Amino acid sequence: MKRYEQFAEEIAALIRKRVLAPGERIPSVRQASRRYGISPSTVFQAYYRLERQGLIIARARSGYFVREQALRLPGEPSVAAQRLDPAEVAVSELAFSVLDSLRDTETVPFGSAFPGPELFPLARLAGSMTRGLRELPATAIVADMTEGHADLRRQILLRYGLNGLSLAPEELVITNGAMEALSLGLQCVTRPGDLVAIEAPAFYASLQLLERFGLRAIEIPVHPRDGIDLEVLEDRLARYPIRACWLMSHLQNPLGASLDDAAKRRLYALLKRHQVPLLEDDAYAELYFGTRPPRPVKWLDDAGLVMHCGSFSKCLAPGYRVGWMAAGRFASAVSRLRLMTTIAPSIPAQVAIADYLRRGSYDRHLRQLRHTLQSQQSAMLAAADRYFPTGTRITRPGGGYFLWCEFPERVDSLELFRQALKEGVSLAPGPIFSATQGFRHCARLSYGHPWTARSERAMETLGRLLASF
Amino acid sequence: MKRYEQFAEEIAALIRKRVLAPGERIPSVRQASRRYGISPSTVFQAYYRLERQGLIIARARSGYFVREQALRLPGEPSVAAQRLDPAEVAVSELAFSVLDSLRDTETVPFGSAFPGPELFPLARLAGSMTRGLRELPATAIVADMTEGHADLRRQILLRYGLNGLSLAPEELVITNGAMEALSLGLQCVTRPGDLVAIEAPAFYASLQLLERFGLRAIEIPVHPRDGIDLEVLEDRLARYPIRACWLMSHLQNPLGASLDDAAKRRLYALLKRHQVPLLEDDAYAELYFGTRPPRPVKWLDDAGLVMHCGSFSKCLAPGYRVGWMAAGRFASAVSRLRLMTTIAPSIPAQVAIADYLRRGSYDRHLRQLRHTLQSQQSAMLAAADRYFPTGTRITRPGGGYFLWCEFPERVDSLELFRQALKEGVSLAPGPIFSATQGFRHCARLSYGHPWTARSERAMETLGRLLASF
Structure with a gap:
């Protein structure tokens, strides 16, 4: 057991014994570091683990607290056993x-x-729509169809940058929601009959898409808290000619599981070794309860293998149908596929979201x-x-x-x-x-x-x- | 030669001899009917033919005039000879x-x-957007994704009705432009390797889609004025297991050709006999120069075989990405395909167009x-x-x-x-x-x-x- 795991266990024991009561504040990272004689980063890792276990929560600018339900909760689900063979969907x-x-x-x-x-600022968005359309040059309503609205592209690139990823602008493809991004990405790297590694349980739309394109699923079990089982994935990658892997590294739908940093590194190394493209569905990226945004597998992608799919549909503008893909080496192919499928996402919707983001009330x-x-x-x-x-x-x-x-x-x-x-x-x-x-x-x-x-x-x-x- | 063709030839001769000079008004239908002793409907057919030949134009409420360019024009292109074999695209x-x-x-x-x-009323549309979003109940932004914005559906059904087609509401699928409608319709009725009859020359996006879905093209020549060659189509339908036919019955892209009513009837009878679904791309429906809207093949469709695709992109709202499909017996399948591809077209764009149409300035x-x-x-x-x-x-x-x-x-x-x-x-x-x-x-x-x-x-x-x- 690593030092941070040990320390997390100590705190968990205190919570179970009600030494730390529900709702109570736990020592700050600095206090704990001093009191237990361990480094702040070890404390931080431990708290992060406890947070993911549902025992504590972080509140911005107030520190960490024992969750009200920490003890009253039913147990966590187990990992279901999965069948081994590729399956028609x-x-x-x-x-x-x-x-x-x-x-x-x-x-x-x-x-x-x-x-x-x-839950969404629909009236403010409508205001941004009015303003944005008033300021939009007439020519842009046609010209922006090819690459997407320039200002929206800038705002999305900026958000990647603020979270520490300097994305090459040409990697970014604006799409009709994350759903179109995932569909185009999948079509881009597979042919009918190919094997695709997916999570079990998985987002049902991914299963529908596999079914529709005649692809076969290799189901990889997902732990309800820690995410996809990398042992199993490693085994399947070695045994089957898997053409793509489709998963959610954070807030997996339906389990809510997230991979930790070490698991993400191991996952990426695996995929890179087998040169298997990753469709990383990150539609819930902004809905983390912790204090810092997670960093998806895309952040490790030095080979252009990861297609990172995001969306405004679950966090800002449902029904506007604007998403995107940081599509790595597949960007140009995905962009062309989109031009011959839907041509472009709605320009007014892009304009409204760009104006809203620019005005700074998004965070x-x-x-x-x-x-x-x-x-x-x-x-x-x-x-x-x-x-x-x-x-x-x-x-x-x-x-x-x-x-x-x-x-x-x-x-x-x-x-x-x-x-x-x-x-x-x-x-x-x-x-x-x-x-x-x-x-x-x-x-x-x-x-x-x-x-x-x-x-x-x-x-x-x-x-x-x-x-x- | 039929009576109306004869009469059209007489008028054409008068134009060529400059008896009727460029810019000059020609006899009204009533005058001509009396003067030449033929029925008004024969005169009308003849004028329609002359109009399609580019010799005369109709001006609303003023009658028919000899076109300024009627004589100075270069000749019309011929029909190119086409290779017979199915082609990979x-x-x-x-x-x-x-x-x-x-x-x-x-x-x-x-x-x-x-x-x-x-050329588009973008400022008015933006006004409709502002008003429409203000009046939209918050729940609609999510609920309208499944079937499309109810008011837009009504407005589209109404326009079909005004042009004499009482469309069953459940046939109507709202899409991300006509392009998505065509793509989904094609996927709905074909499998990789299937043969599809298309026009030559054809809209290049249809060629791209065939290429992408691994379909093979049977090219049917198009006459620059009269549209697709029905002799050839009949022959190919008899000789090949064609799974779908994709064409434009009016203002064909790139030729601008239109089928006349008799040709449309013959075409529909052919397709019905072979039970071949028709993808009828009607993106230019509203851009006719005559006095009456054309009636596409869909108007003959008593078997639900025709998927009639329309759009606001070329006539009202480019960049909004709102189109539709009157999808006949395929409506439910197309609608489901859309739900798992892009989920829905942008709701604000639908709301804006619905408000604009309702206010009655569209015509x-x-x-x-x-x-x-x-x-x-x-x-x-x-x-x-x-x-x-x-x-x-x-x-x-x-x-x-x-x-x-x-x-x-x-x-x-x-x-x-x-x-x-x-x-x-x-x-x-x-x-x-x-x-x-x-x-x-x-x-x-x-x-x-x-x-x-x-x-x-x-x-x-x-x-x-x-x-x-």
């Missing part, structure tokens, strides 16, 4: 029936993939959004603790707006989905996150909407249905 | 180099695929736009007549903003493209419109930008370069 029908269920606004949207629109909005999501997470976890049956295991992700629930084996989440829908509650059943329809006793629940008495009743309903299995 | 590199050439705003954009942004704008394009066409035709070498043949389309030039055989349009670009003039060389790199002595010129002294000089430059071959 067939998940679309199921995923679409879940999507369809979300169109009724009377339904409590625990199954939704988008957070509540109330303030993000702090507010993270804070809101974090308290909604607490509320949902507390409700799960109240209403869900013993034996339920739930993730406590360090960001995003999804909980992954592993119910007792007897629960059939597809049946739960159908019954809950009848009672006006949606959820995302486990099998839609699997190429092989696994995770049958699991479900993803979203806490992305404002928490109300209705949400509370919906959790109670789910609890009642779960008890009936 | 490889045109992208060439097409992209043309697209790249258009990014320099100093270049005279005769090669452009979009008309000048000055006024379109009349103005058609009028402008028509006079720009006259200006370019006159300049071609002044500067281009004898033996050049040029189309005179009844709408849109493209001329197709067939130069003397000795001209190499790729070389012309390179030389012209050096002198600050772009054009679209013939081979980018062919799966087999044909049309080497042809080029497409756009008159979609305001006609200025610079345009005139550019035509002179082209003339000088052409003379040097």
Whole structure:
């Protein structure tokens, strides 16, 4: 056990023994460093680990605190065993029936993939749209289609720069959301029949895309906290001619798992050795609850192998459909594919977002959004603790707006989905996150909407249905 | 020869003999009907034919006039002979180099695929955007992603209705421009290796898409005025297992050709007999110079075989990226494909266009736009007549903003493209419109930008370069 792991264990023990009580402030990095005679960076690593375990939280400019739910939480889900063989993918029908269920606004949207629109500065964005369009030269409405709106490109490059990555401008391709970026990137590096390594459980749209392009999935298990299993990935890369790897290094959908820095380095070394391109889906990048933005695998990419996909859809402007890809050596090919698929993302939407970013209130909005999501997470976890049956295991992700629930084996989440829908509650059943329809006793629940008495009743309903299995 | 053809020939003869002089008004339908003792509908058919031949033009509420250029025009291009075998498609590199050439705003954009942004009511659209976003309920920004903005859907259905087609609402899929509609439609009905019947010359993006999806092209020649050769199509449908047909029934790009009603009926009967789906690209639908909107093949579609693709990009809102597809029996499949490719077109763009349409100034704008394009066409035709070498043949389309030039055989349009670009003039060389790199002595010129002294000089430059071959 490394020194920081040891120290993290000591603090965790103090929390379990209630020496450090829920809500209490824990020693600052400087204090702990002095008191325990270890370096500040070791303390920091330990705190980061505790944060990812859901035991402590960081509050900007106030330090670290024991989480209110630190002790009352159900256990974390285990890693499901995965089948070894490449699998043909067939998940679309199921995923679409879940999507369809979300169109009724009377339904409590625990199954939704988008957070509540109330959380976004839509009026300010509309103001930016008005201003931006007024200032836009007429010629730009056509000229900006090829490369994207120049000012938006600058703002995105700037944000990479502020997080320590000096991205070559020609790597950046503006897209119709991260979804188009991922779809184009996948088409760029695969042919029908190719093998693609993906996570299990995985974002269902990645499974749909594999299905559609006739690709075969190699499922790599994901640990609910630590992310993709690198032992398994290493083994599969050695045994199969894998053409691409598609994963989320941070706030993985649906588990909320994140790779730590060492794991990211190991992952990148592996992919580089096999020259396998990485589609790094980073749609939830801005929704971390910690104090510092994570640094995705792209930050290690000295060979242009990583296609890093970002979006404004989950953190600022849902429905605007603006995302991007830092596409490494594939940038020019991806850009051309886009020109012959959708030509360009909507210019007014790009103009509005560029103006909004330029005016500098984005970071303030993000702090507010993270804070809101974090308290909604607490509320949902507390409700799960109240209403869900013993034996339920739930993730406590360090960001995003999804909980992954592993119910007792007897629960059939597809049946739960159908019954809950009848009672006006949606959820995302486990099998839609699997190429092989696994995770049958699991479900993803979203806490992305404002928490109300209705949400509370919906959790109670789910609890009642779960008890009936 | 039918009666209306006969009568059209009589009028054409009068024009050629200058009995009816350029600019002069010709007898009204009623007058002609009385004077020649034929039915008004026969007169109307004849005038329609003369209009399509470029000899007369209709002016709203004023009647028909002999075109200024009716006699000074060079001849029309002939139909090029096409190779018979299915062809692998490889045109992208060439097409992209043309697209790249258009990014320099100093270049005279005769090669452009979009008309000048000055021709669009961008300020009014921006006003509609501001108003529309203010009135949009927050929930709609997420909810409208599945089916599209409800009000925009209503407005589009209404325009179909006003042109005599009562479209089932569930047939309508909103897309990221017509380009995405065409791409999704093609993916929906083909698998790699399949044969697709396309026009020759064809819109180069259709060739790029075929190339990308591993499809093979069966090229069907297009007559510069009458459209696709139905004899050839009938033969090819009988001999090959063609999976889809992709064409433009009106204002074909690049030729500007349009099928008449009889041809459309015959075409539809053919496709229906073979149960071959039709991708009907109708992106230029609103840019007709006549007095009535054309009625595409979709209007005959009682079997749900036609995917009719429209767009606001060429007639109202370039860069907004909003189009649609009346997708017949394929609507649900296309809609799902879109959900897993780009999810949705930008909601603000849809909102702005819906508000603009609702306010009722669209038709006024379109009349103005058609009028402008028509006079720009006259200006370019006159300049071609002044500067281009004898033996050049040029189309005179009844709408849109493209001329197709067939130069003397000795001209190499790729070389012309390179030389012209050096002198600050772009054009679209013939081979980018062919799966087999044909049309080497042809080029497409756009008159979609305001006609200025610079345009005139550019035509002179082209003339000088052409003379040097």
